[in-house]
Amino acid sequence: MESDMVIHNGGCHCRRVRWRVQAPSSAVAWNCNCSDCSMRGNTHFIVPSEKFELLGDSKEFLTTYTFGTHTAKHTFCKFCGITSFYIPRSNPDGVAVTFRCVDPGTLTHVEIKYYDGRNWESSYNQTGIASCSQDTKDVSLSWQLYMLEFRSTKWRVGDQVLVHNRGTCCSLVFKAATRELQWDFELGFDGGVSIGAREDGAGSWKSTSSDWKVSHLSVLIMGIEKFQVDIGASKTQPFLTSASTRFIPEKPPFPTSAFVMESDMVMHYGGCHCRRVRWRVQAPSSVVALNCNCSICSMRSSIQFVVPSEKFELLGDSKEFLTTYTFGTHTAKHTFCKFCGITSFYVPRANPEGFSITVSCVDPGTLTHVEIKHFDGQNWERSYNQTFASCSQGAGC
Incomplete structure (x- = not known):
């Protein structure tokens, strides 16, 4: 409601892209499983375009990727690769704001709902998502x-x-x-x-x-x-x-049951969304993947498993389409496709001799099971000692 409206500030990880948005302190965010959103991990809430404002010279650091109908405008920072907002296909008159890119302190509650982007038209009709970009300032006219x-x-x-x-x-x-x-x-x-x-x-x-x-x-x-x-x-x-079609049951994006990891090694293929970056990796068909809450992994919402570097191979001319972002200790090498902005793999700080593979960027058919574990990147050293040190030694985390 209008009385709950606050000004949220936010942006990308490197802070070259900054914006502010007027939205409720309690938001409904959409977790979409379409081919792009599942790779990008930008769970988002939607506002009317007039409620969103880019700040400063942010526009200079943005690049845009489109595909399919070319209605959605997938913007990302050309320096750090983060999609902090974009123009969604469902709401071309609005802006989808990645809720994890909102600065702390103004979002008091986020209700995450599932959008079946793989069956886009039916989900669009069932969810009523188009209404999310309607201005509700005049309550008598904007229900x-x-x-x-x-x-x-x-x-x-x-x-x-x-x-x-x-x-x-x-x-x-x-x-x-x-x-x-x-x-x-x-x-x-x-x-x-x-x-x-x-x-x-x-x-x-x-x-x-x-x-x-x-x-x-x-x-x-x-x-x-x-x-x-x-x-x-x-x-x-x-x-x-x-049920009310704007509020639908939430689904987890990946299975989370704690089965024992299989020992058989297979060749997985994968890459970014535009397929300019392609790779293959040798890893078990059943893997343990990590969901990290550090500042950059939270923005990307990527779930990844780690392999030794010798098990990973870039294919073709993929290297020409990669950009690398570093920060902090500069140990981690956050690679992303300069054309579509997807981080399909990177070199993690915890395992600089290995590669972190984004689960949702693996081609379908070879991963039979993914067990997801939490990695507390906000308390990095302690979580590293408890969880991560052995992953690149062949354990297949």
């Missing part, structure tokens, strides 16, 4: 839209839909799919909605409690913020067939 579907053998005038809303619910429109009826409502301040009906959208209200043989009721809800819906004042208990 978010949600579609709910209910199925029941009976609906009766007088049944209630109870909407529990953190924000404000403006109106409900009920439409019976099997009858030429217009369903209307009476909205109470307590969130109770009493259903009424009239045929063909005209005439007086039907105030009787007669049953309506409606097997499918679509409910268009216009409101702001997350809500829950209860049905069944008549105790018929119809069931919900699709």
Whole structure:
């Protein structure tokens, strides 16, 4: 809601790209599994474009990658490779902000939701993500839209839909799919909605409690913020067939069960999104990968396994398309494709004699299992001693 709006500042890792954005302190971020987002790891919340502002000379350090429909503009810093924001295909009138690139202190809560980018059109229609770039400053004109579907053998005038809303619910429109009826409502301040009906959208209200043989009721809800819906004042208990489509169940991107790592070594192929950088690596088909929370790994959200350097080989002219970024101790060599910005591998600080391979950049078919472990990069030395020291000695972490 507008009253919760704050100014967030943020940018890339090297701080050459800086911006500010007006958004709620509690945000809904999208974790997309499309080919690009899974490699880039930029879990993001979406704002109207007028709420976003680039600062200083940031534009000079940006480069843009497009593919497919070329609607999405995948911007990244040409110096450090971080995508701190981009223009999403789902919301070309908005800006997708990588929530982990927001400076600490202003985001109080992030609710992460799953977007099935591999089935883009259906997920676009189901999630209502397009509404995220609509300005809600004028509440009377800018309500978010949600579609709910209910199925029941009976609906009766007088049944209630109870909407529990953190924000404000403006109106409900009920439409019976099997009858030429217009369903209307009476909205109470307590969130109770009493259903009424009239045929063909005209005439007086039907105030009787007669049953309506409606097997499918679509409910268009216009409101702001997350809500829950209860049905069944008549105790018929119809069931919900699709939850509010802006808020959908979260899925983990990779399996996390703790199976024992297999001993068989296979040849994995992989690379960046534009395929200008290609490599092959010899590693087990089942690997232990690390999810690091250091400053740069958090921004990339990349999950990686480490192999000895002799097990890794760059292919073709890949080296010509690589850029390297270093910081701090300058031990780690953060390589990324200068064309698409993807870090498909890099030389880690913990294992400078090895290579860290981004799991999501491995071609499908050879990795049978990935066990994910946490590496506390914010307490690097301690976590190194506990977790990482033996990985490049052939353990296949």
